[in-house]
Amino acid sequence: MSHFDDLTKLPQTRFSWRFQKDEFAVWKALHSTLLAMGYVLWPYSTSFKMDDEVSRNAKHVFPNGYLLATPLRGIDGPVFTVEALRFWDTTPFNCIARTPDGHDAVIRVMATGDDGREQLNIWRDLATAPHALLSSNHTLPLWREIDIGNITLGVFPRVAECMDIAYSRGSQNSVGDILDMIMQALEGLAFIHSLRIAHRDAFKSNFVVQFFPESLKAGTVPVYKPRVYLIDFEAAIRFPEGCPPCERVCTGLPLAGSLLEAELYTRKMIPEMQNNEPYDPFKLDVWQLGQSFVDFNSTLEPVEEVLNCMAEMDPAERLTAGEALSRLRAYVESVPPKSLLIPPVVYQL
Structure with a gap:
């Protein structure tokens, strides 16, 4: 059985995706598909949170240049650890995962079928080179795209x-x-x-x-x-x-x-x-x-x-x-x- 079989359960428009009652359900359906591509979803309950073993060791957070903290917080302090290892801003549109190269990233729905393709093209132009190299452009860079059936997901750096x-x-x-x-x-x-x-x-x-x-x-x-x-x-x-x-x-x-x-x-x-x-x-x-x-x-x-x-x-x-x-x-x-x-x-x- 293909790991793509459960995609029939996914919303077919951005609107229906946004208003899912269970914001984690769609990502559960995509879990095995993303895992086969090397993306490990963070565990989730009321938010995306790394497991206890990782939570005890902030060194497991691979630095990406987008998630920093001031020395005032303390590397070993509970505030820093909680913020580095928990993702609060969850919606049905996004999840957080560890990428194949070890970075923590936000994976977001960008388009489903024809819905959202115009916005996807705008996103691409702003969030990739050459525009992404300009200092006056504050659009969050787009690391890569993932196409799963007629769904396009974007992989973005996790910001603090x-x-x-x-x-x-x-x-x-x-x-x-x-x-x-x-x-x-x-x-x-x-x-x-x-x-x-x-x-x-x-x-x-x-x-x-x-x-x-x-x-x-x-x-x-x-x-x-x-x-x-x-x-x-x-x-x-x-x-x-x-x-x-x-x-x-x-x-x-x-x-x-x-x-x-x-x-x-x-x-x-x-x-x-x-x-x-x-x-x-x-x-x-x-x-x-x-x-x-x-x-x-x-x-x-x-x-x-x-x-x-x-x-x-x-x-x-x-x-x-x-x-x-x-x-x-x-x-x-x-x-x-x-x-x-x-x-x-x-x-x-």
Whole structure:
């Protein structure tokens, strides 16, 4: 019996895959297929977690350059060990596995049949050479693709942290740390926008960070700034070369190909999306990122003005990624780095 026989149990569209009740069931069905290719899935229950033997020895984590920790955490400390050996951000779309060459990677569904092929091509162009070699491109690199029947999976490096928790869960990141992450995120958006690509799901949860500097705990400005990566292009759109800027517009909800999908869309929306009016998807990206930080207060008026303009409900007042980046960069360059070594105010929404 072929190890491909159980693929008949797999979802046939990205939508049905995303809303599986048991997020691990699809990966159980793929377990033997991936194992035959040399990919060993991490054990899973409520999250993907390495077994106890590995958990007692962090040396089993093969360094990949994307998952780091500050010395403050301690190599032998429980916080470092838990974060290095557990993968919390599980969805039916992804799993974590050890690759044939010993790296820990995230395996993600990129396309099923014809569904998602346009986004897959966008992902390929951004996440592989030559674009992946540019410093201003913050798209997480795509290590390789796996084709199983009509399903294409992407293998991506596992990154340490999600920007979604940059100032929560007891993190000690300073305002300066967080501003650097926001500016890198804007640089990443400005880069893809220059290629006529809009992400359309650019909330902070879709940016991952090499590590958290936690400058408040260190009490010093970090020498090395962690790199921020943009992930999850499943809602991305690319306009053809030569398309006039006035025609680079969208209508409706990202991924809303049916009434059922629209009902299950839970992200925050600009008014134009709800009214089915044409909107600028590039400014949508900036709005989504800005909206992600409504619970964050830098306590610095120039910074707050930029963040507010990013999240402006009036489309005429919304900033582009390049404009927002230029304004934040100008402010950061005008003040001593030590002055940004302050805690943010975090609102409970």
